Amino acid sequence: MPGYQVTEPRLRCVLPFEAAPAEVRLLRRATVKQLDRWGMPVAADEAELLVTELATNVVKHVGEGASATLILEWSGERLRLEVHDKSRIVPSLKTASCDEECGRGLHLLSILAVDWGTVLTTVGKAVWCEISTSSGQAYRRIERAVEVLEAYQGPSRGLTLPRDRPDLGLDAAAVELIADLLHWTAARGLDPDDILDRAQMHYEAEADAA
Numbered sequence: 001m002p003g004y005q006v007t008e009p010r011l012r013c014v015l016p017f018e019a020a021p022a023e024v025r026l027l028r029r030a031t032v033k034q035l036d037r038w039g040m041p042v043a044a045d046e047a048e049l050l051v052t053e054l055a056t057n058v059v060k061h062v063g064e065g066a067s068a069t070l071i072l073e074w075s076g077e078r079l080r081l082e083v084h085d086k087s088r089i090v091p092s093l094k095t096a097s098c099d100e101e102c103g104r105g106l107h108l109l110s111i112l113a114v115d116w117g118t119v120l121t122t123v124g125k126a127v128w129c130e131i132s133t134s135s136g137q138a139y140r141r142i143e144r145a146v147e148v149l150e151a152y153q154g155p156s157r158g159l160t161l162p163r164d165r166p167d168l169g170l171d172a173a174a175v176e177l178i179a180d181l182l183h184w185t186a187a188r189g190l191d192p193d194d195i196l197d198r199a200q201m202h203y204e205a206e207a208d209a210a
Helices: 021-037 041-061 093-098 100-112 137-152 166-187 192-209
Strands: 011-018 067-075 078-085 115-120 125-132
Touching: 011 021, 021 041, 021 067, 041 067, 041 078, 041 100, 041 125, 041 192, 100 125, 137 166, 166 192
Parallel strands: none
Antiparallel strands: 011 067, 067 078, 078 125, 115 125
């Protein structure tokens, strides 16, 4: 690529996969193992969720059985995830109203990732996103959680923030959001109880390390 220059060390892993629910599960596990080899388990949960979303989008919108590739690239304080497929249809938040789950998936991507986008390639497209791996990630997580909860509660869900205790409204929104995420995990063949246990263990480990 003309003018492209690598100015800092990068770690890169290429994982071809077939668009199928069983392959998505294997891809998620492979991602976690690779990040562990690189010594960066702090970003594993976010990467696992984003890889699931990116790969599931290929299954849903390109077609089951389609060939695709996941590329992991770690450089500096960011982890980049790219999923390449052979469709030239570019997803966007503006057109994410096809259904509630589709729209939520793209919004989840925009919320969890530091940055994301799509680019056309010679054979199709790539959807990419980047995760922060810096030490200040915990504070960003809290800020991000507030952003999600404030957007999640609203007139359509019948949740409003009390003027004197806005945190009570966020509590209700948090319960609704967690419940919806558990439905989301079950719909993808995951065990909601396992997800909750892993999230609790991950939180406790980070809290002890803080």
